[in-house]
Amino acid sequence: MMRFIRRLIRMLLASGLLAGIIYLSTDxxxxxxxxxxxxxxxxxxxxxxxxxxxxxxxxxLVAQEVRIFSAADHQxxxxxxxRLNLDFDLGKLLERKVxxxxxxxxxxxxxxxxDPESDDQTVIELKDLSARAxxxxxxxxxxxxxxxxxxxxxxxxxxxxxxxxxxxAPGDPKxxxxxxxxxxxxxxxxxxxxxxxxxxxxEFAAAPRVTVEVHGTVERPAEMTAKVFFEAQExxxxxxxxxxxxxxxxxNAGLIDLTRLQLKDRTGEVLVSASWRMGAExxxxxxxxxxxxxxxxxxxxxxxxxxxIVFYEPPHLALRGLWHVGGPLAQNKRPVQVIGxxxxxxxSSRGEVFNGLSANIGVAPEGVYLRDVLLxxxxxxxxxxxxxxxxxxxxxxxxxxxxxxxxxxxxKQEQTRELLRRFEFTPKSEIYFAIEGSGPVFDPQQCLxxxxxxxxxxxxxxxxxxxxxxxxxxxxxxxxFRNIKLKRPEGLxxxxxxxxxxxxxxxxLEGVKTSVDPVALINCFSPKxxxxxxxxxxxxxxxxxxxxxxxxxxxxxNDFHVKxxxxxxxxxxxLWGQDYPIGAxxxxxxxxxxxxxxxxxxxxxGDAMFAKGRVDLTPGENDxxxxxxxxxxxxxxxxxxxxxxxxxxxxxKKAAASTFDVRxxxxxxxxxxxxxxxxxxxPDGYQGELRVEGVSFKxxxxxYSKHADTEGDLTGHxxxxxxxxxxxxxxxxGVAIILNGNLYSVPILGPLTPLLGGLLPGQSKDYNIAxxxxxxxxxxxxxxKTHDFEALTNTLRILASGQIDFINDDLDFxxxxxxxxxxxxxxxxxxxxxxxxxxxxxxDTQWKPSLLQGANAQRAGSQRxxxxxxxxxxxxxxxEEGKPAVGAPxxxxxxxxxxxxxx
Numbered sequence: 001m002m003r004f005i006r007r008l009i010r011m012l013l014a015s016g017l018l019a020g021i022i023y024l025s026t027d028x029x030x031x032x033x034x035x036x037x038x039x040x041x042x043x044x045x046x047x048x049x050x051x052x053x054x055x056x057x058x059x060x061l062v063a064q065e066v067r068i069f070s071a072a073d074h075q076x077x078x079x080x081x082x083r084l085n086l087d088f089d090l091g092k093l094l095e096r097k098v099x100x101x102x103x104x105x106x107x108x109x110x111x112x113x114x115d116p117e118s119d120d121q122t123v124i125e126l127k128d129l130s131a132r133a134x135x136x137x138x139x140x141x142x143x144x145x146x147x148x149x150x151x152x153x154x155x156x157x158x159x160x161x162x163x164x165x166x167x168x169a170p171g172d173p174k175x176x177x178x179x180x181x182x183x184x185x186x187x188x189x190x191x192x193x194x195x196x197x198x199x200x201x202x203e204f205a206a207a208p209r210v211t212v213e214v215h216g217t218v219e220r221p222a223e224m225t226a227k228v229f230f231e232a233q234e235x236x237x238x239x240x241x242x243x244x245x246x247x248x249x250x251x252n253a254g255l256i257d258l259t260r261l262q263l264k265d266r267t268g269e270v271l272v273s274a275s276w277r278m279g280a281e282x283x284x285x286x287x288x289x290x291x292x293x294x295x296x297x298x299x300x301x302x303x304x305x306x307x308x309i310v311f312y313e314p315p316h317l318a319l320r321g322l323w324h325v326g327g328p329l330a331q332n333k334r335p336v337q338v339i340g341x342x343x344x345x346x347x348s349s350r351g352e353v354f355n356g357l358s359a360n361i362g363v364a365p366e367g368v369y370l371r372d373v374l375l376x377x378x379x380x381x382x383x384x385x386x387x388x389x390x391x392x393x394x395x396x397x398x399x400x401x402x403x404x405x406x407x408x409x410x411x412k413q414e415q416t417r418e419l420l421r422r423f424e425f426t427p428k429s430e431i432y433f434a435i436e437g438s439g440p441v442f443d444p445q446q447c448l449x450x451x452x453x454x455x456x457x458x459x460x461x462x463x464x465x466x467x468x469x470x471x472x473x474x475x476x477x478x479x480x481f482r483n484i485k486l487k488r489p490e491g492l493x494x495x496x497x498x499x500x501x502x503x504x505x506x507x508x509l510e511g512v513k514t515s516v517d518p519v520a521l522i523n524c525f526s527p528k529x530x531x532x533x534x535x536x537x538x539x540x541x542x543x544x545x546x547x548x549x550x551x552x553x554x555x556x557x558n559d560f561h562v563k564x565x566x567x568x569x570x571x572x573x574x575l576w577g578q579d580y581p582i583g584a585x586x587x588x589x590x591x592x593x594x595x596x597x598x599x600x601x602x603x604x605x606g607d608a609m610f611a612k613g614r615v616d617l618t619p620g621e622n623d624x625x626x627x628x629x630x631x632x633x634x635x636x637x638x639x640x641x642x643x644x645x646x647x648x649x650x651x652x653k654k655a656a657a658s659t660f661d662v663r664x665x666x667x668x669x670x671x672x673x674x675x676x677x678x679x680x681x682x683p684d685g686y687q688g689e690l691r692v693e694g695v696s697f698k699x700x701x702x703x704y705s706k707h708a709d710t711e712g713d714l715t716g717h718x719x720x721x722x723x724x725x726x727x728x729x730x731x732x733x734g735v736a737i738i739l740n741g742n743l744y745s746v747p748i749l750g751p752l753t754p755l756l757g758g759l760l761p762g763q764s765k766d767y768n769i770a771x772x773x774x775x776x777x778x779x780x781x782x783x784x785k786t787h788d789f790e791a792l793t794n795t796l797r798i799l800a801s802g803q804i805d806f807i808n809d810d811l812d813f814x815x816x817x818x819x820x821x822x823x824x825x826x827x828x829x830x831x832x833x834x835x836x837x838x839x840x841x842x843x844d845t846q847w848k849p850s851l852l853q854g855a856n857a858q859r860a861g862s863q864r865x866x867x868x869x870x871x872x873x874x875x876x877x878x879x880e881e882g883k884p885a886v887g888a889p890x891x892x893x894x895x896x897x898x899x900x901x902x903x
Contacts, residue, residue, distance in 0.1 A: 034050070034052075034053050037053060037061070037063075037086070038050075042072060046068065046162065047068065047069040047072055048063075048066055048067060048068045048069065048084075049066070049067050049069070050063040050064060050065055050066040050067070050084070051064055051065035052064045052065065061085070061086040062083055062084070062085055062086070063083065063084045063085075063086060064082070064083050065080075065082060065083075066080065066081045066082075066083070066084045067079070067080050068080070068081075079110055080110070081105065081108050081109065081110045081129075082108055082109050083105075083106075083108055084103060084104075084105060084108070085103065085104035085105070085106065086102075086103060102132065102133070102134050102135070103131075103132070103133040103134075103135065103140075104131070104132050104133075105129050105130055105131045105132075105145075106130055107128050107129070107130060108129045108130070109125065109126065109127050109128075109129065110125070110126040110129050110147070125149075125150075126147040126148065126149050126154065127147060127148045127149075128147055128148050129145065129146070129147030129148075130144075130145070130146055130147065131143075131144065131145030131146070131147075131156070132144055132145075133145075135162075138161060138162050139159055139160065139161055139162065140159070140160045140161075140162055141158075141159050142156060142157055142158045142159070142160065142214075143157060144157070145157065148207070149196070149210070150196040150199065150200065151199075151200075151204070151207055151208075152196075152199070152207060152208050152209070152210050153207045153208070153209045153210070154209075154210050154212065155209065155210070155211045155212070156211075156212045156213075156214065157212070157213050157214075158212075158213055158214030158215055158226075159214075159215050160214065160215070160216060160217070160218055161216070161217040161218065162218055201237055201299070201302075202235045202236065202237050202242075202299070203235065203236045203237070204232060204233075204234070204235050204236075205233060205234035205235070205236075206233060206234070208230065208231060208232030208233075208235070208245075209230070209231050209232075210228065210229070210230050210231075211228070211229040212226060212227070212228050213226060213227045214226045222253065222254050222278075223253045223254075224251070224253070225250070225251060225252045225253065226250070226251040227248075227249075227250050227251075228247070228248070228249045228250075228251070229246075229247070229248055230245070230246065230247040230248075230249075231245070231246055231247075232244070232245045233245075237295075237298065237299035238298060238299070239295070240265070240292065240295030240296070240298060240299045241265060241266065241295075242263055242264070242265050242299075243264045243265055243266070244262070244263070244264045245261075245262070245263050245264075246260065246261070246262045246263075247260065247261045247262075248260045248261075254277055254278040254279065255275065255276075255277045255278075256274075256275065256276045256277070256278065257274075257275045258272065258273055258274040258275065258276075258285075259273060260272075260273060261273070261274075263291060263296075264291070265291045265292050265295065265296075266292065267290065267291055267292045267311070267314040268289070268290030268291045268292075268314040269289075269290060269291055270287065270288070270289040270290075270291045270296065271287070271288050271289075272285060272286070272287045273285065273286050274286070274323075276325065279326070280325075280326065281324055281325065281326040281327035281329065281330070282322045282323070282324055282325070282326075282337075283322065283323040283324075283325050284321075284322055284323075285319075285320070285321070285322075285323060286319070286320045287317070287318070287319045287320070287340075288316075288317070288318045288319075289315075289316070289317040289318075290314040290315070290316050290317075291314070292311070292314075293306055293309075293311065293315050293317065294306035294307050294309055294311075308349050308350060309347055309348070309349045310347060310348045310349070311344060311345075311346075311347045312345065312346040312347060312348070313344065313345030313346055313347075314344075314345075315342065315343065315344030315345075315347075316342070316343045316344065317340065317341075317342050317343075318340050318341050319338050319339070319340035319361075320338070320339065320340065321336060321337045321338035321339055321340075321363075322336065322337040322338070323335065323336050324336065324337070324365065329365050332365040334363055334364065334365050334367075334368070335365060336363050336364070336365070337363070337364050337365070338361070338362070338363040338364075339360075339361065339362050339363075340360075340361045340362075341358070341359070341360050341361065342357065342358065342359050342361060343356075343357075343358045344356060344357050344358075349410075350409035350410060351409060352377075352406050352409060353378075354375060354376060354377050354406075355376040355377060355378060356374075356375075356376040357373075357374070357375050357376070358372070358373070358374050359371070359372060359373040359374070360372050366389060366390050366391070367387065367388050367389035367390055367392075368386075368387075368388045369385075369386065369387045369388070370384065370385065370386045370387075371385055372385070373385065373386070375402075377402045377403070377406055379402045379403035379406070379425070379429075379431075380400075380401040380402030380403065380431060381401050381402055382398060382399070382400050382401070382402055383398065383399045383401075384396060384397065384398040384399075385397050385398075386442070388442045393438060393439055393440045393441070394437075394438060394439050394440070394441060394442045394447060395436075395437070395438045396436065396437055396438075396447075397435075397436040398434075398435055398436070399432070399433070399434050399435075400431065400432075400433040400434075400435070401431055401432060401433075402431060403425045403429070403431065404420055404423070404431070404433070405420045405421065405423060405425070407420070408420040408421065412443075412445065413445055413477070413502075415477060415502035416445075422460055422461050423458060423459070423460055424458060424459040424460075424462075425458050426457060426458070428457045429455070429456065429457045429458045430454075430455065430456040430457060431455050431456075431458075432453070432454045432455070433451060433452070433453045433454075433455075433472075434451050434452050435449055435450065435451030435452075435472065436449070436450060436451065437449035437450065439475075445475075445476050445477075446475070446476065447475065448473075448475045449472070449473065449474050449475060450471075450472070450473050451471075451472045451473075452469070452470075452471055452472065453468075453469065453470050453472050454467075454468075454469045455467070455468050455469075456468075460524055461523050461524050461527070462520065462523065463488075463517070463520035463521065463523065463524055464488065465486050465487070465488060466487045466488055466489065467486065467487040468484070468485065468486040468487070469483075469484070469485050469486075470482065470483060470484040470485070471483050476503070477501060477502035477503035477504075478499075478500070478501050478502075478503070479499075479500040479501075479502070480497065480498070480499055480500075481495070481497070481498040481499075481500075482496070482497050482498075483496070484496075484498060486514075486516070488516045488517065488540075490515070490516055490517065490540045490541045491514065491515030491516045491540075491541055492514070492515060492516070493512075493513070493514030493515070493516045493521060494511075494512075494513055494514065495509065495510070495511055495512040495513070495546075496510045496511030496512075497509075497510040497511065498510075498512075498525075504551075505551055505552055505553040505554065506549055506550060506551045506552070506557070507525055507526075507549070507550050507552070508548070508549045508550075509525060509546050509547055509548060509549075509550070509560065510547060511547065512544070512545065512546035512547065513543070513544070513545050513546075514543070514544050514546075515541055515542070515543050515544075516540065516541075516544075517540035517542075518533055518538050518540075518542050518544040518562075518564055519533055519534045519538070520540075521544060521546075522544075522546070522562065525546070525550060526550045526552065528552070528555065529550075529562075529589075529591065529596075532589065532596060532615075532617075533562065533564075533589065535572070535574060536564075536571045536572055536573065536582075536585060536587070536600070537571060537572040538564055538566060538571045538585060539566055539568075539569065539570075539571070541566065542564050542565065542566040542571075542585070543564065543565050543566065544562065544563065544564045545562070545563040545564075546560070546561075546562050546563075547560060547561060548560020548561055548591070550591075555593070555594055555617065556593045556594055557593065558591045558592065558593060558594075559591070559592055559593075560590075560591050561588060561589060561590045561591065562588070562589040562591075563586075563587070563588050563589075564585070564586065564587055564589075565584075565585070565586040565587075566584065566585050566586070567584060568583065568584060569581070569582055569583040569584050569585050569602060569603075570582055570583055570585070571585030571602060573600065573602075573604075573609070573611060580604055581604070582600075582602035582603065582604055582609060583602055583603035583604070583606075584602050584603055585600070585601075585602040586600070586601050586602060587599060587600040587601065591617075594616060594617045594618040594621075595614055595615070595616055595617070596614065596615045596617055597612075597613070597614040597615075598611070598612065598613060598614070598615070599611075599612050600612075604630050604631075604632065604633065605630075605631075605632040605633065605634060606632060607630065607631025607632040608629075608630070608631050609628070609629065609630045609631070610628070610629045610630075611626060611627070611628045611629075612626070612627050613625050613626030613627060622653065623653050623654055623655070624651075624652070624653050625650075625651070625652040625653070626649075626650070626651050626652075627648070627649070627650045628647070628648070628649045628650075629647065629648050629649075630647040631645065631646065631647075632644070632645055632647075633645070633647040633664065640703045640704055641703070642666065642667075642700075642703060643666075643667070644664040644665070644666055644671060645664060645665045645666070646664055646665040647662070647663070647664040648662070648663050648664070649661070649662045649663075650662075656678060657676060657677065657678055658676060658677040659675070659676045659677075660673070660674065660675055660676070660677075660688070661673075661674050662674075666692065666695050667695045667696040667699040667700055668694065668695065668696040668699065668713070669692060669693050669694035669695035669696065669713060669714070669715075670691075670692070670693045670694065670695075671690075671691070671692050671693075671695070672690070672691045673688060673689075673690050673691075674688055674689055675687055675688015675689065675720075676688065677724075684723065684724040685721070685722070685723055685724075686721065686722060686723075686724060687719075687720065687721035687722075688719075688720060688721075689717060689718065689719045689720070690717065690718045690720070690734075691716070691717040691718075692714060692715060692716055692717075693715050694713050694714075694715060695713055695714040695715070696712075696713055696714075697710060697711070697712040697713050697714045697738055697739075697740075697741045698710050698711055698712065698741075700714060701741075704843075710741050711740050711741065712738055712739050712740035712741030713738075713739055713740070713741075714736070714737070714738050714741075715736075715737045715739075716734060716735050716736035716737055717734055717735060718732055718733075718734030718779075719732050719733055719734060720732030720734075720779065727782050727806070727807050728781050728782045728807070730779055730780075730782070731778075731779060731780045732778070732779045733776070733777070733778045733779070734776070734777055734778075734779075735774065735775070735776050735777075736774060736775055736777070737772065737773070737774040738772070738773040738774070738791075739771070739772055739773075740771060740772075741773060748800075748804075748811065748813060748838065748842060748845050749773075749791065749798065749800070749815070750845075751838075751844075751845050751846070751847055752798075752815060752836060752838065752845075752847045771792045771793060771794065772790075772791070772792050773789075773790070773791035773792070774789075774790060775788055775789035775790065776788055782805060782806065782807040782808075783803050783804065783805050783806070784803060784804040784806055785802070785803040785804075786800070786801060786802065786803075787801045788801070789801065789815075795819060796817055796818065796819060797817075797818045798815055798816070798817050798818075799815065799816045799818070800813055800814065800815040800816075801813070801814055802814055802838070804842065809841045809842065810839075810840075810841065811838065811839065811840065811841065811842060811845065812838075812839055813837070813838040813839075813845070814835065814836070814837055814838070814850070815835070815836045815837075815838065815847070816834060816835045816836075817834040817835075817836070818834065819834075834849075835849070835850035836848065836849055836850060837849075837850050
């Protein structure tokens with residue numbers, strides 16, 4: 001019986017317990033107890049609401065979809081969590097007494113709105129949050145709260161004083177209002193959100209860890225205290241890798257004190273300390289760094305301006321000052337007030353390697369200043385001071401003692417890079433360039449820059465210079481060089497003003513006067529006109545004056561002149577294809593558009609020479625006109641120098657055609673050469689006429705033989721035409737006359753004269769004095785032919801015909817000698833005995849009597865050729881005038897013409 005009663009009691013207790021558990025899990029229990037639990041928690045200082053309250057079979061209640069509010073009015077949500085475990089005494093709960101001893105979160109998700117009053121849905125979200133908190137006498141003791149905050153493992157502990165059950169009396173000045181609490185809360189969460197957003201730019205090899213310890217009162221969040229420790233390993237931003245990042249900070253009643261921020265990367269570390277009172281406009285900080293500056297700038301400042309710099313040694317940067325995080329200055333592009341110093345060793349940028357850089361730095365919202373800047377390079381140094389002000393503009397001062405070509409890759413202007421590339425420096429070069437400037441922005445091209453340059457042992461466009469100095473001014477594409485002086489081994493140079501405009505591509509030269517190499521000097525300003533000056537081969541000590549404007553891209557706008565002079569020389573002048581030295585050369589070259597005019601003077605062969613003319617320099621054109629005068633002008637004829645005097649030569653070229661007119665005094669007589677060329681055909685054609693009048697035959701003969709003793713003079717003309725470079729195309733006809741000349745000295749016939757003396761009866765006086773010698777001739781296919789050469793002396797009449805191959809220097813002549821007067825009648829039956837045949841060269845003609853030619857002499861009776869062509873048999877009387885003939889040097893006429901034509 002007793003056993004049955006015990007079993008019944010157990011059954012009743014179990015049934016009651018089961019009924020209670022079932023009741024606690026029903027909607028009726030949740031609805032009945034929801035408001036009761038909310039009210040009880042409000043009395044403990046926690047204003048919350050939840051959708052449902054259920055019993056956990058393993059103990060405690062579970063509130064689902066919980067929202068925590070800032071006040072009893074439930075207007076501002078402070079946090080939202082999907083579920084919250086409430087640990088309480090179940091027995092007291094059945095007695096309608098809720099005493100929560102412990103709050104527990106297990107893998108819950110917590111959302112904290114950044115601005116509780118705003119409709120903005122931006123939240124701070126903690127995932128996988130597990131925490132235990134104890135409610136002890138008005139305190140919330142948080143232990144082992146762990147979760148994930150934007151990928152960061154968060155560990156939170158703290159002791160928070162809850163609001164009292166009864167609020168303080170209204171109007172208590174010590175009690176913050178609801179709006180003040182919300183504003184403080186908003187500031188804290190906005191700061192956290194900004195920090196989390198900034199961390200999102202990094203990639204972490206492992207989740208960073210944050211440890212937070214919080215103390216304070218819920219009703220006075222601004223007076224809370226907290227300690228934060230942040231630790232991350234192997235974080236990456238782009239190509240920048242940070243091996244370790246540690247941060248320790250303290251929060252005390254609105255004052256944030258960053259006691260240590262330490263960052264380590266492959267080159268060094270960064271140490272930062274800072275302090276800031278929440279709501280204040282300024283954050284005070286100190287920073288020292290030996291880390292990767294380009295990587296830091298890109299990762300922390302979101303700037304890649306330093307990315308093109310490679311440091312071979314860790315740079316050292318020290319900064320201290322204020323960061324304007326609030327107020328109007330925070331909107332400035334430079335929201336800082338900083339002073340510091342930068343020291344770095346070797347680094348490179350854009351292909352240039354520098355040995356080091358040091359500078360004192362100052363940065364303020366209104367501007368930046370750089371002091372004691374020292375840039376070191378293997379070629380020298382750059383010292384500078386600079387101020388960059390937003391309203392006052394830019395001012396700077398610098399002294400350059402290094403190769404300026406180093407800065408070519410950094411220049412934005414191609415004309416500046418081109419100018420720098422023209423210089424050549426060596427280890428012996430000495431460079432001093434002091435400059436200062438001012439302008440609206442920090443860009444030398446927009447600043448007005450003034451300075452003084454002094455350079456030694458360098459080259460500019462290939463011209464070696466021992467020393468040079470100038471006052472310099474430049475702004476944008478315009479450059480001014482004043483008071484220029486330069487020194488070379490051969491002399492000095494100076495210029496009053498060189499004005500360069502790169503935008504309009506011209507340079508104006510004023511007062512350029514030098515005694516240095518004119519070709520090298522002109523090449524510095526206008527390489528295109530160098531060939532026109534170089535042709536004179538002037539000594540490098542020639543005095544040169546240069547004035548005018550040169551357009552280096554459009555020569556049609558040129559307007560300048562070049563004067564040169566040298567007291568001795570020699571210079572050189574090309575005339576008729578030959579190079580002639582000029583003593584005491586002087587000249588004026590004027591360039592107007594594409595037209596160059598020149599006026600050259602000097603001494604040639606010891607006498608005065610003048611040349612005036614103009615040349616069209618238009619590309620593809622070669623029109624010119626030139627007039628040359630020379631007191632003496634020896635010229636090669638038959639490989640001997642013939643002394644032309646009082647020479648005047650006029651040559652013009654228009655399109656493909658040229659005309660020439662050469663006149664001179666020659667050996668007591670006159671010489672002229674006129675003609676034209678046609679460059680429109682290949683090869684160039686030419687035609688013209690050569691005339692000589694009253695030339696001393698004696699002086700002419702003595703040119704070729706100093707012992708020639710003859711009298712007389714030479715007159716003749718030759719009309720010709722042909723193609724340049726091909727002697728066989730030379731064709732023409734002419735006549736030549738020699739009066740009162742010695743036959744011994746007549747070309748070709750000279751060797752014949754001694755043979756005639758032995759055939760004459762007795763001693764015939766003056767048999768060798770040609771009263772007249774003349775002929776007509778024609779030239780074709782490289783051969784000069786004559787059929788009517790006739791020479792008359794008091795005793796003899798010499799008739800000759802034949803040809804001269806002037807290309808191969810070969811001749812074939814036949815001559816017949818007849819005795820004039822009574823002896824001639826006596827010897828007429830023996831006329832055939834006085835026929836001669838000549839062969840050989842012009843200078844070595846071999847004559848032999850035709851009677852000695854064997855079979856040829858036997859056939860002469862029945863098959864005689866007319867000696868001079870035709871059937872003429874009648875002997876002319878003594879003193880009969882013969883036809884004009886040319887005795888001028890025939891072999892070299894084409895060569896003479898070719899040179900005279902300016903080819």
